[in-house]
Amino acid sequence: MKKTIQILHTxxxxxxxxxxxxxxxxxxxIGLSKISTLTKHYNKSNTILIDTGxxxxxxxxxxxxxxxxxxxxxxxxxxxxxxxDYFIPGNHDFNFGQEYLSSFTNQLNATTLCANITKDNQxxxxxxxxxxxxxxEGIKIAFIGLTTxxxxxxxxxxxxxxxxxxxxxxxxxxxxxxVKKHQPQAIVVAYHGGFEKDLETFKPTMKDTxxxxxxxxxxxxxxxxxxxxxxxxxxxxxxVRNILVSQPSSKGDLLSEITxxxxxxxxxxxxxxxxxxxxxxxxxxxMRIESIVAHEEEITQQYLDQVIGKVSxxxxxxxxxxLARFNKHPIVSLxxxxxxxxxxxxxxxxxxxxxxxGFDDNISVRNVFSTYPFPNTLTIVKxxxxxxxxxxxxxxxxxxxxxxxxxISDTFSKPKEQHYNYDMFDGVEYTIKVxxxxxxxxxxxxxxxHQIQETxxxxxxxxxxxxxxxxxxxxxxNLDVIKEIPKDVPILIIDHIKEVKTxxxxxxxxxxxxx
Ligand SMILES: [Zn+2]
Numbered sequence: 001m002k003k004t005i006q007i008l009h010t011x012x013x014x015x016x017x018x019x020x021x022x023x024x025x026x027x028x029x030i031g032l033s034k035i036s037t038l039t040k041h042y043n044k045s046n047t048i049l050i051d052t053g054x055x056x057x058x059x060x061x062x063x064x065x066x067x068x069x070x071x072x073x074x075x076x077x078x079x080x081x082x083x084x085d086y087f088i089p090g091n092h093d094f095n096f097g098q099e100y101l102s103s104f105t106n107q108l109n110a111t112t113l114c115a116n117i118t119k120d121n122q123x124x125x126x127x128x129x130x131x132x133x134x135x136x137e138g139i140k141i142a143f144i145g146l147t148t149x150x151x152x153x154x155x156x157x158x159x160x161x162x163x164x165x166x167x168x169x170x171x172x173x174x175x176x177x178x179v180k181k182h183q184p185q186a187i188v189v190a191y192h193g194g195f196e197k198d199l200e201t202f203k204p205t206m207k208d209t210x211x212x213x214x215x216x217x218x219x220x221x222x223x224x225x226x227x228x229x230x231x232x233x234x235x236x237x238x239x240v241r242n243i244l245v246s247q248p249s250s251k252g253d254l255l256s257e258i259t260x261x262x263x264x265x266x267x268x269x270x271x272x273x274x275x276x277x278x279x280x281x282x283x284x285x286x287m288r289i290e291s292i293v294a295h296e297e298e299i300t301q302q303y304l305d306q307v308i309g310k311v312s313x314x315x316x317x318x319x320x321x322x323l324a325r326f327n328k329h330p331i332v333s334l335x336x337x338x339x340x341x342x343x344x345x346x347x348x349x350x351x352x353x354x355x356x357x358g359f360d361d362n363i364s365v366r367n368v369f370s371t372y373p374f375p376n377t378l379t380i381v382k383x384x385x386x387x388x389x390x391x392x393x394x395x396x397x398x399x400x401x402x403x404x405x406x407x408i409s410d411t412f413s414k415p416k417e418q419h420y421n422y423d424m425f426d427g428v429e430y431t432i433k434v435x436x437x438x439x440x441x442x443x444x445x446x447x448x449x450h451q452i453q454e455t456x457x458x459x460x461x462x463x464x465x466x467x468x469x470x471x472x473x474x475x476x477x478n479l480d481v482i483k484e485i486p487k488d489v490p491i492l493i494i495d496h497i498k499e500v501k502t503x504x505x506x507x508x509x510x511x512x513x514x515x
Contacts, residue, residue: 011230014058053090113145
């Protein structure tokens with residue numbers, strides 16, 4: 001006798017239900033409504049649907065929703081319609097407070113699993129630490145939920161009052177003892193967290209902060225059959241040391257499909273396991289979900305069209321992506337100054353998106369999202385003059401000389417456009433000499449016209465993606481983190497514009513780029 005069970009895994013949906021890019025309202029192959037059409041092709045009686053968190057934060061719809069009273073959360077209605085079995089909370093799911101999160105999980109028909117978060121040092125904060133999924137044939141699959149315990153480093157203290165985040169590894173060790181008493185034929189660990197080491201070489205890829213311990217799970221618990229992960233928005237579907245490892249990107253971009261084949265001789269055993277990832281490109285949006293969220297979508301569109309301030313003087317639109325970087329568009333200083341203001345740091349850096357639009361004269365919320373489309377948060381790190389110069393040298397690689405003209409280096413445009421990996425700094429003045437060899441292009445670096453020494457110490461505010469080394473900025477990975485600001489940068493920009501009402505473009509350019 002044989003039996004096949006499939007596990008379908010989503011993660012880091014970040015509030016994306018509909019296949020839409022809110023920055024320009026264009027169609028995009030993302031969102032739960034397309035995943036829903038795809039999952040309908042599976043036989044529900046042999047299929048388990050699971051989401052590993054960062055689910056209710058990150059899209060404009062989620063932002064506007066948490067400011068308004070609502071009876072049912074559109075993500076909960078959507079996930080109930082899709083018949084999710086399990087939900088594991090992510091760090092961003094705490095961003096709107098405990099009450100908001102528990103109201104959401106209470107609305108879910110799915111069971112919320114999390115073994116390592118307690119309240120008042122006694123009871124579990126969420127429904128269950130693990131669940132034993134049993135088929136009518138008597139096959140048992142254990143699902144264990146875990147959430148990165150790094151949350152107190154990001155979250156506002158009031159949002160996690162009286163909540164304790166316990167070590168993922170220790171909690172898993174304890175729970176596995178209990179789980180094994182049920183004698184399951186397969187063990188699935190569903191973890192909102194990622195990997196701290198390379199999955200081939202097991203060499204560390206980041207500072208060991210315990211934010212991500214997926215690699216340690218693989219190294220220490222060989223009895224685990226499947227490790228569902230998230231948090232890093234990576235595309236992972238592979239077998240590592242005989243454990244199936246999944247991470248399905250973000251925003252519903254991908255669905256991981258895990259197939260477990262069981263065989264019955266003297267009792268059931270797991271005979272075979274496979275993993276693959278599917279895109280939703282060929283699947284239309286589920287019209288039922290479109291109607292479930294129609295009202296919230298209308299509110300979202302009104303919010304995006306809302307005018308929140310105006311531009312005084314010169315235009316703040318971005319008409320030329322190269323010049324916006326070469327001449328440092330005033331919007332860069334605006335955003336850097338907002339980052340400096342909210343963080344209290346001395347230096348700030350930011351990058352424009354590949355197709356940042358800038359602001360209309362009457363600035364709408366949508367203008368902000370189309371200028372800064374990333375749901376990044378901010379990190380404040382300690383950096384010395386030597387490290388700062390190395391970071392600037394990395395950015396100086398963006399330019400090259402062709403026919404004696406300064407242009408963009410191929411590494412930032414081919415095979416993939418990566419203009420978002422060129423950061424511009426405020427708080428210092430510097431000169432990039434493009435004709436110099438890579439690594440020797442920063443020919444002056446000053447603050448208030450005083451030359452910066454290698455040992456000078458500063459605080460730098462940058463987005464969480466870059467602080468984690470995103471865009472291959474290894475230099476930032478090992479810096480000491482002083483503080484994290486869990487609010488999304490677009491929201492910080494919106495709040496600032498609402499407060500000052502009029503934006504005056506600052507044309508002062510502290511970055512000189514020469515041949
Ligand atoms: Zn996360």
